[in-house]
Amino acid sequence: MNKFTEDDLKKDLENKEYEYGFYTDIEADKFPVGLNEEVVIAISKKKKEPEWMTEWRLDAFRIWKEMEEPDWANVTYKKPSFQDISYYSAPIQKPKLDSLDQVDPELLKTFDKLGISIDEQKRLSNVAIDIVVDSVSVATTFKKTLNEKGIIFMPISEAIQEHPELVKKYLGTIVPKGDNFYAALNSAVFSDGSFCYIPKGVTCPMELSTYFRINEGGTGQFERTLLVADKGSYVSYLEGCTAPQRDENQLHAAVVELIALDDAEIKYSTVQNWYPGNAEGKGGVFNFVTKRGLCEKNAKISWTQVETGSAITWKYPSCILKGDNSVGEFYSIAVTNNYQQADTGTKMIHLGNNTKSTIISKGISAGKSQNSYRGLVQVGKRAKNARNFSQCDSLLMGDLCGAHTFPYIECKNKTAQIEHEATTSKIGEDQLFYCNQRGINTEKAIALIVNGFGKDVLNKLPMEFAVEAQKLLEISLEGSVG
Amino acid sequence: MLQVKNLHASINNKEILRGINLEIKAGEVHAIMGPNGSGKSTLSAVIAGNETYEVTEGDVILDNKSLLEFAPEERAHKGIFLSFQYPIEIPGVTVTNFIKTAVNETRKANGLEELSAKDMLKLIRAKADLLELDRKFLSRSLNEGFSGGEKKRNEIFQMAMLEPKLAILDETDSGLDIDAMKVVANGVNKLKNKDNAVLLITHYQRLLDYITPDFVHVLYNGKIVKSGGKELALELEKKGYDWLK
Numbered sequence: 001m002n003k004f005t006e007d008d009l010k011k012d013l014e015n016k017e018y019e020y021g022f023y024t025d026i027e028a029d030k031f032p033v034g035l036n037e038e039v040v041i042a043i044s045k046k047k048k049e050p051e052w053m054t055e056w057r058l059d060a061f062r063i064w065k066e067m068e069e070p071d072w073a074n075v076t077y078k079k080p081s082f083q084d085i086s087y088y089s090a091p092i093q094k095p096k097l098d099s100l101d102q103v104d105p106e107l108l109k110t111f112d113k114l115g116i117s118i119d120e121q122k123r124l125s126n127v128a129i130d131i132v133v134d135s136v137s138v139a140t141t142f143k144k145t146l147n148e149k150g151i152i153f154m155p156i157s158e159a160i161q162e163h164p165e166l167v168k169k170y171l172g173t174i175v176p177k178g179d180n181f182y183a184a185l186n187s188a189v190f191s192d193g194s195f196c197y198i199p200k201g202v203t204c205p206m207e208l209s210t211y212f213r214i215n216e217g218g219t220g221q222f223e224r225t226l227l228v229a230d231k232g233s234y235v236s237y238l239e240g241c242t243a244p245q246r247d248e249n250q251l252h253a254a255v256v257e258l259i260a261l262d263d264a265e266i267k268y269s270t271v272q273n274w275y276p277g278n279a280e281g282k283g284g285v286f287n288f289v290t291k292r293g294l295c296e297k298n299a300k301i302s303w304t305q306v307e308t309g310s311a312i313t314w315k316y317p318s319c320i321l322k323g324d325n326s327v328g329e330f331y332s333i334a335v336t337n338n339y340q341q342a343d344t345g346t347k348m349i350h351l352g353n354n355t356k357s358t359i360i361s362k363g364i365s366a367g368k369s370q371n372s373y374r375g376l377v378q379v380g381k382r383a384k385n386a387r388n389f390s391q392c393d394s395l396l397m398g399d400l401c402g403a404h405t406f407p408y409i410e411c412k413n414k415t416a417q418i419e420h421e422a423t424t425s426k427i428g429e430d431q432l433f434y435c436n437q438r439g440i441n442t443e444k445a446i447a448l449i450v451n452g453f454g455k456d457v458l459n460k461l462p463m464e465f466a467v468e469a470q471k472l473l474e475i476s477l478e479g480s481v482g
Numbered sequence: 483m484l485q486v487k488n489l490h491a492s493i494n495n496k497e498i499l500r501g502i503n504l505e506i507k508a509g510e511v512h513a514i515m516g517p518n519g520s521g522k523s524t525l526s527a528v529i530a531g532n533e534t535y536e537v538t539e540g541d542v543i544l545d546n547k548s549l550l551e552f553a554p555e556e557r558a559h560k561g562i563f564l565s566f567q568y569p570i571e572i573p574g575v576t577v578t579n580f581i582k583t584a585v586n587e588t589r590k591a592n593g594l595e596e597l598s599a600k601d602m603l604k605l606i607r608a609k610a611d612l613l614e615l616d617r618k619f620l621s622r623s624l625n626e627g628f629s630g631g632e633k634k635r636n637e638i639f640q641m642a643m644l645e646p647k648l649a650i651l652d653e654t655d656s657g658l659d660i661d662a663m664k665v666v667a668n669g670v671n672k673l674k675n676k677d678n679a680v681l682l683i684t685h686y687q688r689l690l691d692y693i694t695p696d697f698v699h700v701l702y703n704g705k706i707v708k709s710g711g712k713e714l715a716l717e718l719e720k721k722g723y724d725w726l727k
Contacts, residue, residue: 021491091701146663173576269603337498429534430569430570431572433533434529434566434569434570434572435555435572435584436553436554436555436558437530437531437554437555437558437563437564437566438555438558438580438581438584438640438644439555439558439559439585439587439588439591439644440555440583440584440587441553441555441587442555444583444587447577448572448575448580448583449572451574451575452572452573452574452575452623452624453573453574454574455575456574
């Protein structure tokens with residue numbers, strides 16, 4: 001009789017290899033390593049940007065040069081050397097793509113391996129995808145349907161050319177150039193990303209979706225997303241990513257800015273599966289992301305994230321509730337395994353009257369990983385009747401991992417109501433035995449328990465994304481239990 | 483159907499079961515009674531394959547095959563069901579989702595196709611009605627915030643869904659008031675037939691007023707010290723256990 005103990009379980013979890021670890025051989029147009037004003041100018045030139053954009057980048061670079069990398073997060077790692085990174089890499093391809101036949105077949109193979117074949121996505125899920133591989137968008141679908149509604153959804157590099165007035169008006173207004181070290185770096189060197197504008201009163205008829213992916217070894221990825229929902233509009237935006245296996249650390253410093261004007265609603269969902277490093281903690285992506293949204297009157301922004309990847313995650317999708325009656329929501333599942341470290345959470349800044357925010361954070365730690373929730377609920381002096389509810393739950397597997405909670409509350413108005421709840425639990429042998437006794441093997445039992453734990457968050461994801469996220473949770477935590 | 487032969491089992495090198503012999507045939511109901519600490523729950527856990535206990539000697543045989551080499555889920559697939567004394571909570575997993583997974587995993591292991599969502603729902607409803615379970619109950623998180631009675635009814639519901647060969651009910655009556663116990667006993671009686679068997683583990687005689695055993699065994703200090711018919715249970719109720727020691 002094989003005795004399956006918690007130690008075996010831990011071993012199985014540690015041995016779980018990264019299932020999406022492969023590398024696509026695409027010829028890349030790549031800059032030499034290093035960063036200075038010339039490189040910033042060269043990036044701008046490469047993208048054929050107007051002068052104001054070049055100046056904007058240079059300004060950001062000058063701010064960044066004076067800044068220091070922050071070290072307050074509950075993570076330890078060897079700081080990347082920013083002069084050893086190449087700041088631009090684009091797949092070489094035919095200039096204009098009208099259909100999938102024209103996309104590099106190697107690239108399509110990669111998508112097939114990821115199970116996100118564009119064909120299938122197109123046919124089955126009614127999702128328009130703006131695919132970003134190594135910083136340059138290679139295919140944009142469903143443009144026509146969106147065009148009819150006046151919705152703009154395109155690579156930000158194109159938007160800078162085609163809609164400079166919109167980009168200029170909103171870029172950097174929510175996450176200013178000098179907001180933080182990584183945001184400043186991103187502002188200087190961002191290669192591409194997505195731009196989206198929903199006109200007044202328009203409900204976007206489909207989920208907008210972007211898949212990000214790091215492909216070239218040693219290439220930093222600096223994505224920039226700008227999403228503007230005009231008055232009374234609605235959009236649901238999905239962002240998902242997986243990255244190929246790498247030995248050296250890869251830096252990823254994205255910036256996402258959301259603007260919800262009066263009565264608008266933005267739902268932003270992320271499934272993040274960057275390469276987490278191997279079982280010894282070698283390799284893996286450093287993910288330093290700044291995500292922030294602004295709500296005007298009666299507007300609502302909802303962040304939902306499922307984070308399973310990255311060696312280091314540093315990420316706090318936030319809401320500035322500026323307008324009266326605006327609503328901010330944050331739903332998060334963060335899974336860490338092996339030597340992964342995550343410091344993630346949110347900031348809810350209540351400025352308007354009758355503003356409401358909800359925070360549901362679920363952390364799952366396994367292996368020797370460290371999982372921290374860090375959140376700030378701030379109520380301004382003039383914000384009357386602000387309400388917040390926060391719930392932070394941690395699930396531990398084994399006894400070598402850690403779960404931490406750092407909730408900060410700053411309240412300057414006494415009409416506010418703020419609630420915080422937290423729990424910590426452990427997957428126990430008794431739970432596993434109970435499942436086993438009902439004919440459910442340990443691997444399946446863990447998936448069941450973890451999905452149950454994360455249910456409140458998974459329920460917030462759009463249907464097709466929720467299925468993918470559940471699969472990802474299982475992949476991240478299961479081994480081939482015998 | 484089930485034979486337990488000279489079974490010895492220990493936990494942390496402390497011997498709990500010291501040579502148990504028991505034979506259960508299809509269609510029979512056996513009751514095991516005994517004072518606290520006599521090894522009743524250990525026996526049920528060892529048959530179900532709980533790996534906290536180590537079997538040091540003897541065998542457990544189901545349909546002429548030893549169970550000892552099989553993992554708990556494999557034993558479940560072969561038709562062993564254990565109704566837990568303390569059913570475990572799994573937050574966020576509904577009763578329906580849990581039993582659906584259990585039934586389909588068992589079917590797959592036995593070379594059957596998974597039930598379609600429609601058929602599954604039909605089966606769940608039929609069994610819930612049989613046990614007079616409120617359907618709202620099915621969408622609650624497994625055992626979370628359940629009363630003692632609800633937990634035990636849920637165990638019997640799962641048993642009804644899985645249709646085991648041998649159902650072991652470990653202290654199913656503990657913590658139940660008389661009405662709840664009647665409901666549970668009624669469920670067990672409805673599910674009993676000539677092809678399956680029931681092993682009741684209980685402290686008190688009162689459950690046996692509602693589920694009539696064919697045999698009663700007294701477990702004391704890791705051994706069966708006396709066996710008899712249902713009248714033995716009444717005798718124990720009157721005299722206690724001391725006279726058997």
